[in-house]
Amino acid sequence: MDVTPPKNDLPTLEDVAKAARVSTATVSRCLNSPDRVSESTKQRVMEAVRELKYSPNFGARALAAKRTNTYGAVIPTMDNAIFARGLQAFQQVLVDNGATMLVASSAYDPEIEENQIKTLISRGADALLLIGTDRDPGIHEFLEERGLPVVIAWACTTEATLSCVGFDNVEATRQLALKALDLGHHDIAFLSAFTRTNDRARNRVIGARKALQERGIDPSSMPVVETKYSIRSAREAFGTLVRRSPRPTLVMCGNDVLAAGAVQAARDMGLDVPGDISITGFDDIELATVISPALTTVHVPHRKMGRLAAEVLLDQVRHNASPRHVTLDTHIVERASLGPAP
Amino acid sequence: MDVTPPKNDLPTLEDVAKAARVSTATVSRCLNSPDRVSESTKQRVMEAVRELKYSPNFGARALAAKRTNTYGAVIPTMDNAIFARGLQAFQQVLVDNGATMLVASSAYDPEIEENQIKTLISRGADALLLIGTDRDPGIHEFLEERGLPVVIAWACTTEATLSCVGFDNVEATRQLALKALDLGHHDIAFLSAFTRTNDRARNRVIGARKALQERGIDPSSMPVVETKYSIRSAREAFGTLVRRSPRPTLVMCGNDVLAAGAVQAARDMGLDVPGDISITGFDDIELATVISPALTTVHVPHRKMGRLAAEVLLDQVRHNASPRHVTLDTHIVERASLGPAP
DNA sequence: TAATTTAGTGTAAGCGCTTACATTTTTTTA
DNA sequence: TAAAAAAATGTAAGCGCTTACACTAAATTA
Structure with a gap:
C-alpha cells in the first residue's frame, strides 16, 4: 500500500x-x-x-518568497447556508484580488479547529478567518505572536489584536424578544443550537433573557432546549418545549433552520402559527421566506460579512493596516410567524 | 502598499x-x-x-517529499446546498484519512475553472474532484498526462482515465417526466438552470424531451426557460412560462430551488398547486420538504456522492487503484406538488 | 569472545523557486 | 564620441524540509 x-x-x-x-x-x-x-x-x-x-510550484515559491497570497478560513461546517454564503463572498473578494482561499471545517469541535488552524498556518496562510470567539485564549496569543492577521466573523470581539466583522448577537435577540414581549408574550421558550462551544448560540439565549429581565420576568424561568442544527431534531425538541405547562406562547429559535422545524412540528400538532403559538427565527436565510407561515426573524448580512472580512484581511496583509472592529447592523424582518399572544 | x-x-x-x-x-x-x-x-x-x-512548513515538505496529501475540489459555488453538502462529506472522509481538502469555486465559468484547476495543481494537489463533464477536453488530457487522479462528480462519464461518482441525469428526469405523462400531463414546460456550460442542467432537459418523444409528443414543443439559480429569478421565469397558451399543466424544474420559486409564484398568482398546475423539482434538498405543497422531486444522494468521491480518489492515490465509474441510484420522491392533470 | 546483525543517528544533497548582487547591454547626457 | 546612467540579464545563495547513505553502538549469533 x-x-x-x-x-x-x-x-x-x-x-x-x-x-x-x-x-x-x-x-x-x-x-x-x-x-x-x-x-x-x-x-x-x-x-x-x-x-x-x-x-x-507553489511550495517552492512559498519557500523562497515567504508569502503565499493565501488566506485561510476555518468554519464549523460548510453544510450550513450562512457559512457557505459568507465564504463564497469571502472567496470572491480574494479571487478578485489575486489571492486564494483555503477552507477547513471544524465540525464545531475546538480541538479540530485548533488543528485546522495549525494546518492552515503551516500551509503558509497569510491571514486567517475564524468564526466566533469561543476558543482557547492560547490560540489567539499564538496567532498574535506569529503576527498573523486574524479576523473573527459572525461575532464581535474587543481584543485589540484581532479584527472582527460581526454583529451583536445579544442585542439582536434582545430586540426581537422585546418586540415579542410587547405583543403580550410572557411564556417564552427558547430552542437553541448547542451552546457549549458556540458563543453565537449562547449570546442569543442571553439576549432573550436580558429582555425578560428588563420587563420584570425572571429570566431563569425561560425554558431552553438545545438541539442539533437540523429540521428533524428541531421538530423533536419543539415537542418537549410545547408539552411544558404553562405552554409557551412563543418559541424563539436560535436560527432559521430550527425555526423551520418548529413550524412544521407545530403544524403537525394541529397548532396554528401564530394563532396558537408564535415562532421566531434568526439569520434570514431562504428557508425563512419559503416556509409558511414565513418566519419573523433577524436579518443578518452574511454575504456582506464575508466580503468585508476579506477586505479587512487584505488591508492588513497588503497595507499593514491595523486590526479593525466592524459591527454590522441587523434588523428584524417581520413576517408571519410572530403574532400577538393568544 | x-x-x-x-x-x-x-x-x-x-x-x-x-x-x-x-x-x-x-x-x-x-x-x-x-x-x-x-x-x-x-x-x-x-x-x-x-x-x-x-x-x-508545508511548502518545504511538499518540495522535498513530492507529495502533499492534499486533495483539490473545484465546484461551481459553495452557495448551493448540494455542493456544500457533498463537499462537507468529501472533506470528512479526507480528514479521517489524514488528508486535507483544498476548495476553489468557478462560478460556473469554464475559464475560471481552468485557472482554479491549475492553481490546485501547482499547490501540489495529489488528486482532483471536478463537477460534471462540461469542459475543454484539453483539460482532461492535460490532467491525464500529469497522471493526476481525477473524479467527476454529479455526473457520469465513460472516459476511461477519469473516475466518476454520479448519477444519470437524463434517466432520472425521464422517469419523472414519464410519471407525469401517466398522470395525464401533456402540456409540460421546463424551468431550467443555464445549460450552456452545465451538462447536468442540459441533461435534465434532454431527459424530459426523451420521455415526451416516447409518448409521441413532439419534444421540441416543450417550452424551456433558463434562469439563474435563485428563488427570485425562478418566480419571474415561472411567470413567462405560465403566460403561454395553452397554459402548461406541469412545470418541471431543473432543481428544487427553482421549483420553490415556481411554487411561490403560482401561489401568488392564485393558482393551486397541484390543482391548477403541477410543479416538480430535482435534488431533494431540505427546501423540498419545507415548502408547501412539498415538492415531488428526484432524490439525489449528495452526501454519499461526496463520501464515495473521496474514497475513490484515496484509493487511486494510495493504492494505485484504477479509475472507477460509479453510478448511484436516484429515486423519485412523491410528495404533494405533482398531481393529475386538471 | 569475535563476527554479524540490527537499531538509532548523523551527514549532506537536493526539491523548485526568489532575489540580492554582479555583470552586461542599451540609452542618455555632456 | 566618451562617460555616466539606466535597463536587462545572469549568478548563485538560500528558503525548510526529506531521505539515501554512512556511521556508531547495541544486540544477537556462532
Whole structure:
C-alpha cells in the first residue's frame, strides 16, 4: 500500500529557462514583475511557458518568497447556508484580488479547529478567518505572536489584536424578544443550537433573557432546549418545549433552520402559527421566506460579512493596516410567524 | 502598499533539532516515521516540538517529499446546498484519512475553472474532484498526462482515465417526466438552470424531451426557460412560462430551488398547486420538504456522492487503484406538488 | 569472545523557486 | 564620441524540509 502514483514530473522554471534560452531569474521575473523584462524576451518566455504548460510550484515559491497570497478560513461546517454564503463572498473578494482561499471545517469541535488552524498556518496562510470567539485564549496569543492577521466573523470581539466583522448577537435577540414581549408574550421558550462551544448560540439565549429581565420576568424561568442544527431534531425538541405547562406562547429559535422545524412540528400538532403559538427565527436565510407561515426573524448580512472580512484581511496583509472592529447592523424582518399572544 | 507584514519567523526543524540536541533528520523521522526512532529521543524531540510550538512548513515538505496529501475540489459555488453538502462529506472522509481538502469555486465559468484547476495543481494537489463533464477536453488530457487522479462528480462519464461518482441525469428526469405523462400531463414546460456550460442542467432537459418523444409528443414543443439559480429569478421565469397558451399543466424544474420559486409564484398568482398546475423539482434538498405543497422531486444522494468521491480518489492515490465509474441510484420522491392533470 | 546483525543517528544533497548582487547591454547626457 | 546612467540579464545563495547513505553502538549469533 501507499504506492506513489506515477505522477509525471511537471516542467520546472529551469525547463522554461532552457527552452527560452534565458536564466531562471529572468523567467521568474517574467512571471512576478513583468515590467522589469524586455518585451522581446518576455514573449519568448511566455511562449515557452505555454508550450510546456508550465505552472509554478507553489511550495517552492512559498519557500523562497515567504508569502503565499493565501488566506485561510476555518468554519464549523460548510453544510450550513450562512457559512457557505459568507465564504463564497469571502472567496470572491480574494479571487478578485489575486489571492486564494483555503477552507477547513471544524465540525464545531475546538480541538479540530485548533488543528485546522495549525494546518492552515503551516500551509503558509497569510491571514486567517475564524468564526466566533469561543476558543482557547492560547490560540489567539499564538496567532498574535506569529503576527498573523486574524479576523473573527459572525461575532464581535474587543481584543485589540484581532479584527472582527460581526454583529451583536445579544442585542439582536434582545430586540426581537422585546418586540415579542410587547405583543403580550410572557411564556417564552427558547430552542437553541448547542451552546457549549458556540458563543453565537449562547449570546442569543442571553439576549432573550436580558429582555425578560428588563420587563420584570425572571429570566431563569425561560425554558431552553438545545438541539442539533437540523429540521428533524428541531421538530423533536419543539415537542418537549410545547408539552411544558404553562405552554409557551412563543418559541424563539436560535436560527432559521430550527425555526423551520418548529413550524412544521407545530403544524403537525394541529397548532396554528401564530394563532396558537408564535415562532421566531434568526439569520434570514431562504428557508425563512419559503416556509409558511414565513418566519419573523433577524436579518443578518452574511454575504456582506464575508466580503468585508476579506477586505479587512487584505488591508492588513497588503497595507499593514491595523486590526479593525466592524459591527454590522441587523434588523428584524417581520413576517408571519410572530403574532400577538393568544 | 504591499508592505510585508511583520510576521515573526516560525521555528524550523533545525530549531527543534538544536533544542532536542539531535540532527534534523532525527526530528524529521520523529514526525514522519516515529517507529524508527528510540523512545527516549522521541520524547525529547516531541517535548521540543511542543515547547517551540513547531509546525512543519508545508511548502518545504511538499518540495522535498513530492507529495502533499492534499486533495483539490473545484465546484461551481459553495452557495448551493448540494455542493456544500457533498463537499462537507468529501472533506470528512479526507480528514479521517489524514488528508486535507483544498476548495476553489468557478462560478460556473469554464475559464475560471481552468485557472482554479491549475492553481490546485501547482499547490501540489495529489488528486482532483471536478463537477460534471462540461469542459475543454484539453483539460482532461492535460490532467491525464500529469497522471493526476481525477473524479467527476454529479455526473457520469465513460472516459476511461477519469473516475466518476454520479448519477444519470437524463434517466432520472425521464422517469419523472414519464410519471407525469401517466398522470395525464401533456402540456409540460421546463424551468431550467443555464445549460450552456452545465451538462447536468442540459441533461435534465434532454431527459424530459426523451420521455415526451416516447409518448409521441413532439419534444421540441416543450417550452424551456433558463434562469439563474435563485428563488427570485425562478418566480419571474415561472411567470413567462405560465403566460403561454395553452397554459402548461406541469412545470418541471431543473432543481428544487427553482421549483420553490415556481411554487411561490403560482401561489401568488392564485393558482393551486397541484390543482391548477403541477410543479416538480430535482435534488431533494431540505427546501423540498419545507415548502408547501412539498415538492415531488428526484432524490439525489449528495452526501454519499461526496463520501464515495473521496474514497475513490484515496484509493487511486494510495493504492494505485484504477479509475472507477460509479453510478448511484436516484429515486423519485412523491410528495404533494405533482398531481393529475386538471 | 569475535563476527554479524540490527537499531538509532548523523551527514549532506537536493526539491523548485526568489532575489540580492554582479555583470552586461542599451540609452542618455555632456 | 566618451562617460555616466539606466535597463536587462545572469549568478548563485538560500528558503525548510526529506531521505539515501554512512556511521556508531547495541544486540544477537556462532
